[in-house]
Amino acid sequence: MPRPLRWVLGLGLAGLLLVGGLLLLPFSDWLPGGTVGDISKQEVVNGTAFNRLFPAPGAGEEVVFSQEKRGFSEAKLKRGGELLALLAISDTTTAPEARAKFQSSGQQIKGWPLVEQGPQASALLVADRFQVKVIGQGSGLDPDRRHALLGAFDLPRLAALEPSAGAMGKQLPPASGEPLQQLAPNAEPQPALQPAA
Amino acid sequence: MSRTVLERLERLPRRDLTVLALKGISTLVPGGWSNPTSADQLIREVIGSNDPELIRQVRARADQLSGARAEGYGRALSLYDAVNRSQHATGGLRFLANVTAGLPLLKRISSITPPSDTLQAVDLSLKVGAELLAFTQVNGLPGDSFGDFGAALADYAGEARVRMAALICFDGLLPLGDQALQRLDGLLGAAGSGELRKLPAYGRMAALIPGRGDEAHMGFLRKGVDQWLGWAGGFVGQLGLSGQRAVHALEGSIGPWQGRMDQLAAFLDAFTDTYAHTGVQAVARRLVERAAAEI
Numbered sequence: 001m002p003r004p005l006r007w008v009l010g011l012g013l014a015g016l017l018l019v020g021g022l023l024l025l026p027f028s029d030w031l032p033g034g035t036v037g038d039i040s041k042q043e044v045v046n047g048t049a050f051n052r053l054f055p056a057p058g059a060g061e062e063v064v065f066s067q068e069k070r071g072f073s074e075a076k077l078k079r080g081g082e083l084l085a086l087l088a089i090s091d092t093t094t095a096p097e098a099r100a101k102f103q104s105s106g107q108q109i110k111g112w113p114l115v116e117q118g119p120q121a122s123a124l125l126v127a128d129r130f131q132v133k134v135i136g137q138g139s140g141l142d143p144d145r146r147h148a149l150l151g152a153f154d155l156p157r158l159a160a161l162e163p164s165a166g167a168m169g170k171q172l173p174p175a176s177g178e179p180l181q182q183l184a185p186n187a188e189p190q191p192a193l194q195p196a197a
Numbered sequence: 198m199s200r201t202v203l204e205r206l207e208r209l210p211r212r213d214l215t216v217l218a219l220k221g222i223s224t225l226v227p228g229g230w231s232n233p234t235s236a237d238q239l240i241r242e243v244i245g246s247n248d249p250e251l252i253r254q255v256r257a258r259a260d261q262l263s264g265a266r267a268e269g270y271g272r273a274l275s276l277y278d279a280v281n282r283s284q285h286a287t288g289g290l291r292f293l294a295n296v297t298a299g300l301p302l303l304k305r306i307s308s309i310t311p312p313s314d315t316l317q318a319v320d321l322s323l324k325v326g327a328e329l330l331a332f333t334q335v336n337g338l339p340g341d342s343f344g345d346f347g348a349a350l351a352d353y354a355g356e357a358r359v360r361m362a363a364l365i366c367f368d369g370l371l372p373l374g375d376q377a378l379q380r381l382d383g384l385l386g387a388a389g390s391g392e393l394r395k396l397p398a399y400g401r402m403a404a405l406i407p408g409r410g411d412e413a414h415m416g417f418l419r420k421g422v423d424q425w426l427g428w429a430g431g432f433v434g435q436l437g438l439s440g441q442r443a444v445h446a447l448e449g450s451i452g453p454w455q456g457r458m459d460q461l462a463a464f465l466d467a468f469t470d471t472y473a474h475t476g477v478q479a480v481a482r483r484l485v486e487r488a489a490a491e492i
Contacts, residue, residue: 065349066483067337119246
């Protein structure tokens with residue numbers, strides 16, 4: 001094959017790769033900003049603060065954390081590899097409509113209003129801000145077990161998070177509020193940088 | 198990407214080559230795989246209820262979350278898309294080289310394409326790296342300790358077993374042979390940053406990978422692959438995966454294959470979207486789990 005033709009072919013292939021791989025890429029996703037409901041991240045309590053408020057697993061069970069974002073932390077309750085329930089704490093600052101359902105609530109756990117959502121989900125609103133939820137998975141959990149799990153969360157400390165946490169999200173060190181002091185260094189993780197550790 | 202995660206889930210193909218390839222591989226994995234493409238069905242499974250009002254609320258919340266760039270769900274999908282595009286490009290090249298090797302005039306194309314083993318190893322490590330990056334975008338850094346993070350990662354991989362089996366078979370065992378996982382580290386050690394640059398997805402991911410410059414990125418990918426290898430090795434042993442079994446499983450759904458295994462791998466890379474397809478499904482599940490907890 002003549003040399004020029006070789007070059008043309010090579011360049012043509014390289015050009016195809018460039019077009020296919022680089023020019024058609026969507027970059028918009030990677031722009032900063034774009035928070036939930038356009039509420040600033042500082043107003044939302046970081047999910048790291050919720051992690052140690054989850055209930056301790058019973059015998060033969062384990063709690064595996066699955067998601068942690070600003071204003072949200074979720075874990076899975078498992079027994080012998082089988083998924084029993086999703087446990088979650090969320091900050092309703094970004095979802096104020098979630099608070100409405102508690103107004104008609106008749107039941108309470110440890111003084112906080114309780115609501116059932118369908119046959120498998122129970123939710124608790126703590127300090128009029130944090131929603132604690134247990135959703136039965138797979139074969140499901142009966143309401144009593146779900147309520148026991150809700151009661152096993154560290155509700156007093158969750159309620160105590162409220163006053164300073166919103167302002168403290170990014171400010172280190174915290175001015176007050178002992179329970180958060182140890183959590184603060186983790187307050188703003190850089191997700192993309194961590195997996196190498 | 199302007200489409201929400203759940204919209205993309207519902208637009209996934211119900212029956213094409215990608216689905217057939219995954220169906221084939223899923224016969225090797227206990228529990229199987231049902232190609233979930235209905236958002237409502239997924240929501241019903243997670244909340245354990247048929248109440249249309251609850252489903253509507255979960256869906257509205259999920260759409261709001263996937264529209265928020267900072268939450269990372271859309272970013273994870275764009276990572277998967279980038280890797281998918283890169284896979285098509287390199288797979289297409291390899292396939293072209295195979296096809297044209299028999300034609301006199303076009304024979305030279307096969308001599309232009311890079312040696313496939315090293316490139317394939319780098320491609321696999323890039324996919325594993327993208328998987329780690331996407332995991333942190335979707336799930337954040339769950340738990341307070343590194344142990345928690347490792348447990349969360351293993352849990353996620355266990356949930357997406359067909360996805361992992363497809364990754365290991367299509368990008369490891371078929372093109373690199375049954376010793377792929379053991380050879381991977383050596384191949385990566387031999388690979389220079391030049392190989393990395395040949396992959397179209399790399400340009401896209403470079404800004405996201407920790408460290409400056411190709412050398413540092415290569416280091417990150419090797420570390421990520423090391424962690425993943427430990428898990429993948431156990432997975433392969435547990436299921437008894439091998440190239441031969443993968444070919445048999447695929448023949449069951451796609452049809453008989455006469456060529457070599459690496460040709461099959463190039464063919465699958467060029468013409469299927471298994472990585473992005475299962476990626477959308479995995480992200481959608483995590484998104485719905487979160488939305489259900491927040492409504």
